[in-house]
Amino acid sequence: MDTTSAKSIARSSSGISSSHHRAAEVWVPGWDAVFGPPRLSEAERQALALLLRSRRVMVGEAVFRRGQSATHLVAVVDGAVGLGVAGEGPAFHLERNIHGPAWLDISSAWLGGGHGQDARVLLAATVLELPVDGLRQLLGRFPDLRERMMQAMARAVQNLTGTTHDLMAKDAQKRLASWLLTQRSPSSGADVALKERKREVAAQLAITPETLSRLLRQLMSAGLIEVKGYTIRLLNLGALQTMAHD
Amino acid sequence: MDTTSAKSIARSSSGISSSHHRAAEVWVPGWDAVFGPPRLSEAERQALALLLRSRRVMVGEAVFRRGQSATHLVAVVDGAVGLGVAGEGPAFHLERNIHGPAWLDISSAWLGGGHGQDARVLLAATVLELPVDGLRQLLGRFPDLRERMMQAMARAVQNLTGTTHDLMAKDAQKRLASWLLTQRSPSSGADVALKERKREVAAQLAITPETLSRLLRQLMSAGLIEVKGYTIRLLNLGALQTMAHD
DNA sequence: CGAACCCTTGATACGCTTCAACAAGAGTGG
DNA sequence: CCACTCTTGTTGAAGCGTATCAAGGGTTCG
Numbered sequence: 001m002d003t004t005s006a007k008s009i010a011r012s013s014s015g016i017s018s019s020h021h022r023a024a025e026v027w028v029p030g031w032d033a034v035f036g037p038p039r040l041s042e043a044e045r046q047a048l049a050l051l052l053r054s055r056r057v058m059v060g061e062a063v064f065r066r067g068q069s070a071t072h073l074v075a076v077v078d079g080a081v082g083l084g085v086a087g088e089g090p091a092f093h094l095e096r097n098i099h100g101p102a103w104l105d106i107s108s109a110w111l112g113g114g115h116g117q118d119a120r121v122l123l124a125a126t127v128l129e130l131p132v133d134g135l136r137q138l139l140g141r142f143p144d145l146r147e148r149m150m151q152a153m154a155r156a157v158q159n160l161t162g163t164t165h166d167l168m169a170k171d172a173q174k175r176l177a178s179w180l181l182t183q184r185s186p187s188s189g190a191d192v193a194l195k196e197r198k199r200e201v202a203a204q205l206a207i208t209p210e211t212l213s214r215l216l217r218q219l220m221s222a223g224l225i226e227v228k229g230y231t232i233r234l235l236n237l238g239a240l241q242t243m244a245h246d
Numbered sequence: 247m248d249t250t251s252a253k254s255i256a257r258s259s260s261g262i263s264s265s266h267h268r269a270a271e272v273w274v275p276g277w278d279a280v281f282g283p284p285r286l287s288e289a290e291r292q293a294l295a296l297l298l299r300s301r302r303v304m305v306g307e308a309v310f311r312r313g314q315s316a317t318h319l320v321a322v323v324d325g326a327v328g329l330g331v332a333g334e335g336p337a338f339h340l341e342r343n344i345h346g347p348a349w350l351d352i353s354s355a356w357l358g359g360g361h362g363q364d365a366r367v368l369l370a371a372t373v374l375e376l377p378v379d380g381l382r383q384l385l386g387r388f389p390d391l392r393e394r395m396m397q398a399m400a401r402a403v404q405n406l407t408g409t410t411h412d413l414m415a416k417d418a419q420k421r422l423a424s425w426l427l428t429q430r431s432p433s434s435g436a437d438v439a440l441k442e443r444k445r446e447v448a449a450q451l452a453i454t455p456e457t458l459s460r461l462l463r464q465l466m467s468a469g470l471i472e473v474k475g476y477t478i479r480l481l482n483l484g485a486l487q488t489m490a491h492d
Numbered sequence: 493c494g495a496a497c498c499c500t501t502g503a504t505a506c507g508c509t510t511c512a513a514c515a516a517g518a519g520t521g522g
Numbered sequence: 523c524c525a526c527t528c529t530t531g532t533t534g535a536a537g538c539g540t541a542t543c544a545a546g547g548g549t550t551c552g
Contacts, residue, residue, distance in 0.1 A: 085411075085415070085492070093415060095415070096410075106400075107401075107407075108400070109400075110396045110397050110400035116407055116408070117411075136389075139392060140389055140392075143382075146385060146386075146392070149396070150395070151356050153353070153396070155357065156403050157353035157399065157403055158354070158357065158362055160406035160407060160409075161353075161363070163410050164342075164406060164410050165363075167452070168341055168413065169341070172540070197499095198499070206414040207540075207541090208541060209499070210501085210540090210542085212499095214501085214540095217501090246331070417507070417508090418508070443530075443531090444530080444531065445531085453508075454509060454510080455532090456508090456509075456531090456532080456533085457509075459532055459533080460508095460533085463533095
C-alpha cells in the first residue's frame, strides 16, 4: 500500500520567513490573520503590540497546562498546537487541533480560572499571549477592537456548537465526509493535502486511526475519493456533500 | 414499575409571579440571573430595559428557526427551551436543553449570520431579546456590562468545550454520572428532581431513552442511586465522582 | 543493519441503537 | 363510572458501528 511521503508533513515547519518589517519586530506578521479581515487600524496594532508577547514553542512542549491559571488570551500564529488532556508521561489524548493563525484559548482568561485543557505543540509554533488585564483597557478605547473580540468569541461558540452537533447526530462516515469538505482549500481545487498525521485527523473526528483507515478505504472503493499518501483527491463533491449533510 | 408523578413536570410553568415593581414593567425579574451575580447597576439596568423586548412563548412554538437572520441576543428567563434541529413536521432532534435563567443564543447575532439551530419551547417560557445594534452602544458606555458580556460568552465557550470533551472521551455511563452530579442543587442535598422528561435527559446525553433507562437500572443495582419516578437520590457521591472522572 | 514510527488489515469484542411489545398513568367522551 | 386512546417509561432480542488487540509492511534515522 502507498504510504509514501509520510514525513513530508514535518517540512512545513522548517523556515520562518523573516519579517520584512525589519526595524520594529514588535508586530508579529500573521497576528492580523488571527483577527481576520479587515485589517486592524494602525493605532490598534500599536496598542496591541505593547501588550502582547510572542513566544516560539518547540514540538512536544506545552503551551499551557490544564488547570494552570489563565491570565492571557492565547493564539497560534504559525505552526500547530493540539488541545486535549495529557495522561501519564508522553500520553496525550488529543481532542482538537489548532493550526495557525487562530485563537488557541480565547475564553479561559476572561473567567479568571484556569485553562480547561492541555495545549501541546505538534508543529513548532509561534504563540502570542495577550494579557486580559491590558486588553480590557484597550477595549474601552477601541470600539472596533471590541467588536472583533466579540466576533472572535462568537465564532468560537459557533464552531464548538457545530462540533457537538456533529458528534451527537452524525456517525463517523458523515463526520469524515464533512471534514474532508471543510479541508478543501479554495485554491487547490479538489485536492486535500493533509497537514497533520492521520492519527491526529482521527482524533479530531473522535475515531481511532484504524477506523479512519477503513473509512477512507470505503470511500475509495465507492469512487468518492482517491487517496495517495497524504493527499486526498475528492472525486465526487456532490456525493460527499449528500453524505455529510446530516 | 414506578412511573408515578410523570406529569408533575409540567406544573412548574403555571404561574408567573407578578412583578413587585408595579409601576414600570420594563425590567423583567430574572434578567439579573441571566448575567449572574453581582447585580447590574441601576444605570445599566435602565439602559438595557430600553433596548430589550420580553416575549412569552408557549409550548411547542419556535423561539427562532435555523437559518433565520439573528439580529438579537436571546435569553430564557423562565421556562425551558430546546435547542436542536427540526425535522419533518413535529419531529425535532433535541441537542441541548436550556432552562431559564440562561442565555439561549449569545453568539449568532454578533456575526450577522443566521441562527445555527432551531429553538423550540418545551416549557412555556419568557424570552428576552436584546438587539445587538443597541447593545454595541451600551458596551461603549458601560465597562462593567462589557465585562459581563465577555464573561458570559467565555462561559458559553467553556461549557461547550466541556460537552465536546465528554462526547469524545466518555462513554454513556460516565456522562450520566457526571450529569447527575451537575444536576444536584446545593440546597436539596443528594436528591435530584428531574425538570424535564427522561427522553430529554437522554437527548442531552446523546443516548436513547432505552439506554438511559438501562443505565439508571444499572446504577440502581450497583447501589449508587435510588430512582423514584422523577426523583433520583444519589446514595454514593464518591463512587459517582470516580465514575464520572474520565 | 536494527530500532522506532506510522499506517494498514484482519479477527474479535463490546457499547449502544433499533425494533417490538408491554405496563402505567392522564385525558377524553360516552 | 368505564372504555378508549395517547403518552411515557421499561424491558427484551437482535444487529450495527466502532474499539480493541494483534500482526505485518513501509519509511526514516542512527
